């Protein structure tokens with residue numbers, strides 16, 4: 001079956017970039033990305049490519065090439081579904097904030113609404129592709145909704161095709177994926193044809209040996225497992241960072257030494273103030289919940305520790321600032337360099353900066369933030385969401401500037417919360433001269449040249465180092 005038109009429901013961090021790359025690489029396929037969020041669709045259609053709703057290096061060039069040619073962004077969801085041979089579901093699957101599984105299970109209400117909308121609208125056979133990260137065996141629920149509510153004798157095939165892109169590197173990850181994973185029903189002719197149809201899309205630019213096909217359940221579970229393993233590495237090296245600080249070992253040296261073992265590998269061993277992002281915590285909590293629903297307590301407890309360690313790492317970073325500043329930050333100005341959950345993205349979901357700021361605001365500090373890409377309002381939204389204090393208190397305790405030197409002026413301490421490359425290029429002598437003394441610097445990302453800063457006169461704390469002079 002040759003795919004002529006694709007619809008993607010969900011124009012977010014995944015739907016947007018993924019479909020833009022598919023459209024760029026498959027000019028013969030019409031790709032329509034739809035969303036109920038009109039503002040988001042308008043931003044995707046903005047002539048000014050710097051206004052795209054998702055900031056990703058290189059995305060503007062991809063959108064510029066395909067948009068209007070065979071890539072379209074629209075709010076006409078029904079029409080796009082009806083015209084498509086293949087419908088990707090790429091809507092958000094947040095952690096439930098109510099009812100059974102609250103705080104752990106994935107909230108599938110958006111997924112179900114999509115499935116019902118596809119069933120209601122479809123008049124021709126469809127291949128439905130799960131791009132969203134879903135609990136293992138969700139495909140059977142989607143299939144039963146589609147088959148039992150369509151009523152127009154339309155045939156549906158369900159495929160799992162989880163996305164592994166990381167934010168900040170989405171375009172390179174999509175153009176050169178380690179693997180494309182497709183889960184489908186290999187036991188029927190229709191199932192095989194559906195798998196082949198999706199393989200042929202990716203085969204336009206991905207070498208066939210990197211397109212892996214498997215059964216649906218293994219594909220759904222592999223996505224959760226991949227994020228669990230990645231986050232586990234971060235929490236593992238972060239747990240060792242605390243031991244390094246006590247034993248005068250250096251976590252970067254340890255990471256380098258173990259990373260040269262090809263069985264361990266060198267990636268994802270960078271100690272930090274803690275992992276953020278919309279998915280690590282969400283997907284691990286979901287994995288824990290699934291294990292619990294099967295009564296697998298040891299499995300659930302094993303993976304839950306990754307989250308417990310991450311929360312500990314964020315908390316101890318904040319408490320270390322307080323204890324180093326003579327056990328009080330009340331009325332003291334603390335400069336935050338960085339708010340995004342990682343560099344090269346404007347995404348702040350679950351960013352460590354939010355939790356560190358929350359702890360310091362509770363100690364009545366005055367925080368001033370500079371981030372190259374995150375909007376001021378987003379920072380207040382992030383803090384208000386925690387519901388620790390009133391939005392007025394958040395706004396009076398935290399200010400935002402567009403100038404890093406302004407942020408650091410008269411500060412008692414600077415905290416590096418995101419590893420933006422530009423931070424390394426600043427005139428740190430100038431920053432030091434304008435700070436309160438002693439001038440403290442807490443590098444939560446192992447980003448800066450600590451010996452050089454100490455020469456200038458900074459009193460430095462670096463994650464995972466002995467920090468003898470503190």
Ligand SMILES: NC(=O)C1=CN([C@@H]2O[C@H](COP(=O)(O)OP(=O)(O)OC[C@H]3O[C@@H](n4cnc5c(N)ncnc54)[C@H](O)[C@@H]3O)[C@@H](O)[C@H]2O)C=CC1
Pocket residue numbers: 009010011012013014015034035036037040077090091092093110113114131132133134163164165166167278279
């Ligand atoms: N953000 C990331 O880096 C990655 C996310 N994922 C997964 O992809 C999925 C989507 O994640 P994001 O793109 O980050 O979410 P997002 O929140 O940025 O985008 C989801 C979009 O879906 C739209 N939407 C929700 N229900 C809808 C409906 N019924 N009809 C039309 N539009 C609807 C929302 O308005 C929103 O714009 C999640 O399951 C996530 O776990 C997977 C890999 C990477």
Ligand SMILES: O=C(O)[C@H]1O[C@H](OP(=O)(O)OP(=O)(O)OC[C@H]2O[C@@H](n3ccc(=O)[nH]c3=O)[C@H](O)[C@@H]2O)[C@H](O)[C@@H](O)[C@@H]1O
Pocket residue numbers: 133163164165166167168227230234267268269270271272273274275276277278279280341342
């Ligand atoms: O499902 C998803 O949403 C995605 O989640 C992650 O991608 P992402 O969260 O965008 O970014 P990562 O590069 O994984 O970083 C996640 C967090 O871990 C932190 N991190 C990462 C690596 C490291 O060595 N140390 C470390 O602290 C980052 O600063 C960031 O806060 C996975 O890397 C993607 O494969 C996956 O598709």
